[in-house]
Amino acid sequence: MSKRKTMHADDEVPAAVAEREPRPPVEAIRAAAFAQFAERGYPVVTVRDIMKACGLTQGALYNHFKSKDELLHDIIASTQGELERQCQQAVAGAGGDPRAELAAFVRVYVMRHCRLRIEALVANREIGWLDSARVADIRRSRRAIRDIVVTILEHGVERGVFDPPRVDGKHDLKAIAMALLDQCTHVSMWYGPGGDLTEEQMAKLYTDMALRVVGAAPQA
Amino acid sequence: MSKRKTMHADDEVPAAVAEREPRPPVEAIRAAAFAQFAERGYPVVTVRDIMKACGLTQGALYNHFKSKDELLHDIIASTQGELERQCQQAVAGAGGDPRAELAAFVRVYVMRHCRLRIEALVANREIGWLDSARVADIRRSRRAIRDIVVTILEHGVERGVFDPPRVDGKHDLKAIAMALLDQCTHVSMWYGPGGDLTEEQMAKLYTDMALRVVGAAPQA
DNA sequence: AAGCCTCCTGAACGACCATTTATATTGGCC
DNA sequence: GGCCAATATAAATGGTCGTTCAGGAGGCTT
Numbered sequence A, B: 001m002s003k004r005k006t007m008h009a010d011d012e013v014p015a016a017v018a019e020r021e022p023r024p025p026v027e028a029i030r031a032a033a034f035a036q037f038a039e040r041g042y043p044v045v046t047v048r049d050i051m052k053a054c055g056l057t058q059g060a061l062y063n064h065f066k067s068k069d070e071l072l073h074d075i076i077a078s079t080q081g082e083l084e085r086q087c088q089q090a091v092a093g094a095g096g097d098p099r100a101e102l103a104a105f106v107r108v109y110v111m112r113h114c115r116l117r118i119e120a121l122v123a124n125r126e127i128g129w130l131d132s133a134r135v136a137d138i139r140r141s142r143r144a145i146r147d148i149v150v151t152i153l154e155h156g157v158e159r160g161v162f163d164p165p166r167v168d169g170k171h172d173l174k175a176i177a178m179a180l181l182d183q184c185t186h187v188s189m190w191y192g193p194g195g196d197l198t199e200e201q202m203a204k205l206y207t208d209m210a211l212r213v214v215g216a217a218p219q220a
Numbered sequence C: 001a002a003g004c005c006t007c008c009t010g011a012a013c014g015a016c017c018a019t020t021t022a023t024a025t026t027g028g029c030c
Numbered sequence D: 001g002g003c004c005a006a007t008a009t010a011a012a013t014g015g016t017c018g019t020t021c022a023g024g025a026g027g028c029t030t
Helices: A025-040 A047-053 A058-063 A068-092 A098-115 A117-129 A132-158 A173-185 A199-213 B025-040 B047-053 B058-063 B068-092 B098-115 B117-129 B132-158 B173-185 B199-213
Strands: none
Touching (some): A025 A047, A025 A068, A047 A058, A068 A098, A068 A132, A098 A117, A098 A199, A117 A132, A132 A173, A173 A199, A173 B199, A199 B173, A199 B199, B025 B047, B025 B068, B025 B117, B047 B058, B068 B098, B068 B117, B068 B132, B098 B117, B098 B199, B117 B132
16 A cells, blocks of 8 residues: 555565555556557547546646556556567577577567457557657667567578568568568457467467468478 | 439430539548548548548538548448459459469568558558448458468468468468468558569568568579 | 518527636645 | 545537428429
């Protein structure tokens, strides 16, 4: 119940008992907004809807967020930041072999888009409602992720372990990276845990497909 | 200037001079609505916006459409129907060879999504705003297109000309078809005529990638 | 010329929107 | 106990929304 105001240097985090029910209101608002944006879409969800879902009145939103727009940005940015971090980590842990790097990237990316498909869906579907200032850093993060893939492909081609398709004799690694990412991103639009494949199997399938596309034989 | 009211059996269509300026208002409304939905999104485009863009007042919409919702459905359904028709035609004209069928399908599908990327973008992005009754036939058409791909893959596997990736020893052709379609559909999100590749080159690249994914060597 | 049908306008309807404001309530800290 | 900051509320602000409807204008048919 305390945890936020007292500043004695020794009770920073109780750590053992993570009492959880009375989530700080800003968390409750985030969660309620996320659920409703996912279900009905940003422009038709009203501030009243969100605040009613956490038992508050509309005006209270503005004690925690400057606007409805900032609230959406907050939700999308945290998802996007976490995704970028996981992708970097996966590639860094692959030991420098382009095949292993691509496989690790696709695996993490697909598993995440299966497991957190609602988060991914909101981030991809609602981004267009952000005003241009706030959309910029989201797009930066997406470009960064695309460039991770492009870099993997470049290394693979340089070392001769990838042989991706050419158009008129030349590679267009950016287009190929976009194709791979589109494919992997949009599993969040149709994958469901009730389907034929588990998340693990999805990751394996998409890894195989990616390796085929870039012209590397599947590993092992 | 006439063309719609007189019903003498012999002036059905003047045919030679296709005088074009005063488009029938229903066409003008469709066009204006499409342009604005594409640019700003269905829920924030008002009936007033649409009608002002064709020089009419808001009330006149309801002489031609039952509601704003029906107008959106009309726009999406015509695009979707044309897409389905073109896909069927492309596959039928490929002569029964699964490789040629897949190549023809991807070529037509990608070229269309490059050339008419705005139409595709609207159809994919705004479909969620339709009420459930009207969304049903759009989804039916999408399933039909997916099933075209699944059927091609099945034939290719039966005849031994495709060897798509397996998970735990078994094929999941539906998942692979979805992956291929996601990849091809979403060129409409980033392709632009100012980019590095022409529509032709995009079609070629995506055909190559699809054939690699299903385990067939690129043709000639 | 009269009637009819199609399509338009302009105003009105009732509802709902994001945000701001003035005011009240709370709980920790001196 | 009194103060202060944080956070809540209810009401108001100034719009905008999709849709309906009474009335009028123009042309086609008879």
